[in-house]
Amino acid sequence: MTLTTEELRPTATVTPDVVPDGPGAPAESRRTTSALHARDVFALIGAGAAAVALTSVLFGRVLPFDAPLGFTVFAYLAFMALYAVLISLDENGATIRARLAQTIVHALAALLLAALLFIVGYALWRGREALPHLNFFTEDMSGTGPLQPITDGGMLHAIVGTLQQIGISLLITVPLGLACSVFLNEVPGRYATFVRTIVEAMTALPSIVAGLFVYATAILALGLDKSGFAAALALSVMMLPIIIRAADVVIRLVPGSLKEASYALGAGQWRTVWTVTLPTARSGLTTAVILGTARGIGETSPVLLTSGAATGLNLNPFEGPQTSLPLATFTLVASPEKNMIARGFGCAALLMALVLLLFLVARVIGGRGPGQLSRRQQRRRTAASLRDLERMGGRTGPSAAVPGPRSPEGPEPETPGAPPAIG
Numbered sequence: 001m002t003l004t005t006e007e008l009r010p011t012a013t014v015t016p017d018v019v020p021d022g023p024g025a026p027a028e029s030r031r032t033t034s035a036l037h038a039r040d041v042f043a044l045i046g047a048g049a050a051a052v053a054l055t056s057v058l059f060g061r062v063l064p065f066d067a068p069l070g071f072t073v074f075a076y077l078a079f080m081a082l083y084a085v086l087i088s089l090d091e092n093g094a095t096i097r098a099r100l101a102q103t104i105v106h107a108l109a110a111l112l113l114a115a116l117l118f119i120v121g122y123a124l125w126r127g128r129e130a131l132p133h134l135n136f137f138t139e140d141m142s143g144t145g146p147l148q149p150i151t152d153g154g155m156l157h158a159i160v161g162t163l164q165q166i167g168i169s170l171l172i173t174v175p176l177g178l179a180c181s182v183f184l185n186e187v188p189g190r191y192a193t194f195v196r197t198i199v200e201a202m203t204a205l206p207s208i209v210a211g212l213f214v215y216a217t218a219i220l221a222l223g224l225d226k227s228g229f230a231a232a233l234a235l236s237v238m239m240l241p242i243i244i245r246a247a248d249v250v251i252r253l254v255p256g257s258l259k260e261a262s263y264a265l266g267a268g269q270w271r272t273v274w275t276v277t278l279p280t281a282r283s284g285l286t287t288a289v290i291l292g293t294a295r296g297i298g299e300t301s302p303v304l305l306t307s308g309a310a311t312g313l314n315l316n317p318f319e320g321p322q323t324s325l326p327l328a329t330f331t332l333v334a335s336p337e338k339n340m341i342a343r344g345f346g347c348a349a350l351l352m353a354l355v356l357l358l359f360l361v362a363r364v365i366g367g368r369g370p371g372q373l374s375r376r377q378q379r380r381r382t383a384a385s386l387r388d389l390e391r392m393g394g395r396t397g398p399s400a401a402v403p404g405p406r407s408p409e410g411p412e413p414e415t416p417g418a419p420p421a422i423g
Helices: 038-062 068-087 093-126 156-186 190-202 207-221 228-252 256-264 269-280 282-297 301-306 325-333 338-366 375-396
Strands: none
Touching (some): 038 068, 093 338, 156 190, 207 228, 228 282, 256 269, 269 282, 282 338, 325 338
């Protein structure tokens, strides 16, 4: 059996997946890379609406329940069940579990955010009567009684007391905390392990124990009066383990290759710590200081035991009682008078604003990344480079010979008495 030439010629096959190009070719459909699709949005909305409707029917017509918390919990559980049923129509088991876990995580984040907003909003709402008045920020309570109107008296003494006490505490804890964290990482051994264990145990120290410790040692044993300095010592006991623990974790995260490169260039251990380790971990160390400040600035019981209570302004933290914002809040809210309670919630709002201000200042100071220079540092670095360039140009001198291109015929003739040319 012989095959003809036409039968031996290969036939052209057209692949169905290949779309011919040209002006008449159909346009390709745009593909989306987003993880959220329209059917997911419809499933969330449908499950939420069905859960609310089902819970309303059960709580209003079937079950004898009317508690808002129970309604919310039952509605959320019904929403999760209905959402799992809806997405099971299009997805497999692994995708269903992933979507449910994602929904739970988002719900917890929304719950925490709602709690934070509720706390801030409640303090601002209850203190709305005191905050708009200027005297609340510029006067103290030395001549104001509990029955006087809100337009008399203020919290200047508590604001000054808080700033002085937390400032003294930071002056004590920041150098000690950073030095201790550097020691724990640079000088390993049994003693470092012992210190780390003590620090971890002190992070759970009750605040009243710190206040009693300072009261027994500084006030009773050493004879120190109740003052803002004694309160700052008690706050330092609370803040120090937090700063050490957080800074220790941050310094551990510094890459070892950076330290090895510094050692290879001839730098010593402490020079490497000062120029490599601490600048690299600057942002994390700032966060450690913020955590310690947030722990100490809101404490009441140590201040109550060590600073006393005062209604007047005391600018000397080393002598006489001194009130802070947490202590003033605790005292004023316990009063049965409406105006005093409003002043107490105003103190709470001021305390939150002060924490936010300290957070912003710390972020401005230590928020730059490793090796990132500020504008002032960049100008100083540029000026130093220009000075080095001028100094190097002055060493050359005006009569220095500048080598020019060589002649293609050969080397130039040497001048009698001149040193032989090299190269």
